[in-house]
Amino acid sequence: MTIQGTGWKHDLLLALCATLLVLAINAISGFPTIADLGADNDSMLRLVEVRDLLAGQSWFDLHQYRMGLTGGFVMHWSRLVDTPISLIILAFQALGASMAAAERAAQIIWPLFLYGLTIFVILRASRRFAGADVAMPSLILSTAALFFLGTFSPGTLDHHNVQILLTAASLWLLMEAPSWRPAAFLSGLCAGLTLAIGMETAPYVAALGACAAVLFILDERERLTARGFGTGFAVVALVVLVATVPPSAWGVAQCDAFSAFQFVIAALSGFGLAAIAGLSGQSTVKTRLVSMSALFLAVAAVAIVFFPQCLASPYAGLDERLRTYWLNDVVEAQPFLSVAVNEPKLMAARYVTPFIALLLIGFQLHRRRPRREEAIAAALLIIAFVISLWQVRGSTFSVAFAVLPLSTWIAGIRLQASAAQSWRGSTRIAAAWLASLNVTWAGVAVAAQSVAQKAPAGINSDADHALTCSKAGDFGDLAALPATTVLASSNLGSAIVMFTGHRALASPYHRNVGGNLAMLDAFMGTPDAARAVVEREHVGLVAICRGNSEELSLAAEAPAGLAARLLHGDVPDWLELDGQTAGKPVKVYKVR
Structure with missing residues (x-):
């Protein structure tokens, strides 16, 4: 099967068809990822944040007043993601839908809209990477890869899917820059937006900027690419600062959210890149290298002198107890070795296809000098894979970027097989397809694990351990009680504020230091110590989920503790x- 047509409208139609297919699959199964949000705390809290905004909370006020100690704490998220979700809800309410129905519509439409756009972007990038023959493999691989990642499933309202789309779009547009003049500016704009939404994409943004700079250093004809990317990146940083940061905070540096630090670095590097590209004239490679090196040193000096606190590890200042009893158990923050040992299915699904893609790129580099598009894609894939070795969350990007070399590989084998048809050629095609699908490797890991080991008797074998307390119905009885502060594990914090009118003392967010430490003091302390925390923080209810992994872990660490x-x-x-x-799944205890 070969897909005819190469225009963007054609690819948009293909992406739409893939999205409708996924929509149908979810609809037939009753949208299970909405009915049970599982451990997707970010999506639950995102909806709470949207509700607060629609209820009148200030655009610039990112406090979560119903979380943490009295007064709440300020979240590090961006209103840029709240906005489209809010608009979808308002649109459906204007059509007469209830708030619940409008929210459900947003939970379906927003992630699937992003899903379709991401497939479209990957399709366009794949064509630019290797030509028209990769369209069918790219469509199938991207559809499957993004589907099984779960990042675009209905109900997924967190910002990671937006960041994958914007980063992939920036990559594609940077590839397109020589043939479409606005592409470089739009690439810089997408890079700036993904950084504004979350600091975890900073390495990819830096890699994209470095690609634009290196391309210009090596080839004076890339002047417009460098100038456009730099301008777009700096301009969007200025717009985001004005639009999302209150004027009173323009001089305040926040290392984990868009603030003066990110704006200064983006403006200096972006406008600096654009200025060098615009003023260089008929320069030589040496002069361009010197100019770019000077810009790099200037940006580095500003960061070191004025924002040294933001150059450390993101969790460098985290309380040691929170690191031990919370961060070390956050799946998306786990390094490769931990994932390989404890989550072999996740390891296989997230690491094997990017690794194969890297091998394919390495093989091509060994044979010949890479083309411009190959070099850019390789840089992003390498960065994403390295980050995934540090934290598994990076694999969501590497899996998406891997589609480009994998689809090229399949297309090449198909062309060879069509030229000389044989059973060997068909076998090679089948093997390439299977090797390029992340779900294949997840299945292999599950099969191998089931053969190699059996679950130890008595561990996670009772019905209680199957309870995750992630459905609205699990919190119905709690919601019926008068509003108060609830002492529960941090994993339940987002669900409590989403499904009930209560406050949650603890939550799975690094800025809620006081609330999370208070929860640890209570659940790991003696009943008397716990009572002191309850009285101090005006806790009215204590909630326990009998299958919650965090509570089980705290109970194992402190067998005499309240939990x-x-x-x-x-x-x-x-x-x-x-x-x-x-x-019931959630047991509730009233404080006498």
């Missing part, structure tokens, strides 16, 4: 079980 006692039915006299929650 362990409650899990074993040893209730202190200052707590009283709410009878409606007996035997």
Whole structure:
């Protein structure tokens, strides 16, 4: 099968068809990722943030007042993601839909809209990477890869899917720059937007900027590319600063959210790149290299002198107890070795196809000098893969970028097989397809694990451990109680504020230091120590999810602590079980 047509409208239609297919699959299965959000705390809290905005909370006010200690804490997220979700909800309400129906529509439309656009972008990038023959492999691989990542599933409202789209778009547009003049500016704009949405994309943005600079250093004809990218990057940084940061905070540096630090670095590097490209004239490679080196040193000096606190590890200042009992258990923050040992299915699904893609690129580099498009894509894939070795969250980008070399590989084998048809050629095609699908390797890992080992008796074998407490119904009894502050594990924090009107003392966010430490003091401390925390923080209810991994971990670490006692039915006299929650996934205890 060969896909005819190479225009953007054709690719947009293909992406739409893929999106409608995924929509149909989810609809037939009853949108399971909306009915049960699982451990997707970010998507739950994003919806809460949107609700607060629509209820009148200030655009510039990112406080989560119903989380943490009294007064809440400021989240590090961007209103740029809240805006389209809010507009979808408002549009459906204007058509007469209830708030619940409008929210459900947003939970379906927004991630699938991003899904379709990302497939379109990868299709266009694949064509630029290797030509028209890769269209069909690219369509199938991108559709499958993004589907099984889960980052674009209905209900997924966090910012990671937006960042994948914007980063992939910046990559594609940088490839397109020589043949379409606005592409470089738009590439810089996308790079700036993805950085504004979340600092975790800073390495990819830096790689894209470095590509634009190196291309210009090596080839004076890339002048417009460098100038356009730099201008777009700097301009969007200025717009984002004005649009999302209150004037009173323009001089404040926040290392984990867009602020003065990110703006200064983006403006200096972006406008500097554009200025050098615009003023160089008929320069030589040496003069361009010297100019770019000077710009790099200037940007580095500004960062070191004025923002040294932002050059350390993102979690360098995190309390050691939070690092031990929270961060070390956050799946997306785990390094490769930890994932390989503890989550072999996740490891296989996230690392094998990018690794194969890197091998394919390495093979091509060994044979010949890379083309411009290959060099850019290789740089992004290498950066993403290296980051994924540090934290598994980087694999969401490397899996997407890997589609380019993998689809090229399949297309090449198909062309060879069509020229001389044989069973060997067909076997090679089938093997290439299977090797290029991340779901294949996940299946292999599951099969191997089931053969190699059996679950130890008595561990996670009872019905309680199957409970994750991630459905709205799990919190129905809690929601019916008068609003108060709830002591629960951080994993339940987002669900509590989404499904009930209560405050959650703890939550899975690094800025909620006080609330999370208070939760640890209570759940790992003796009943008397826990009562002191409860009284100090005005806690009215204690909630326990019998299958929550965090509570089980805390109970194992502190067998005499409150969490362990409650899990074993040893209730202190200052707590009283709410009878409606007996035997339910979420047990609720009232403070006497």
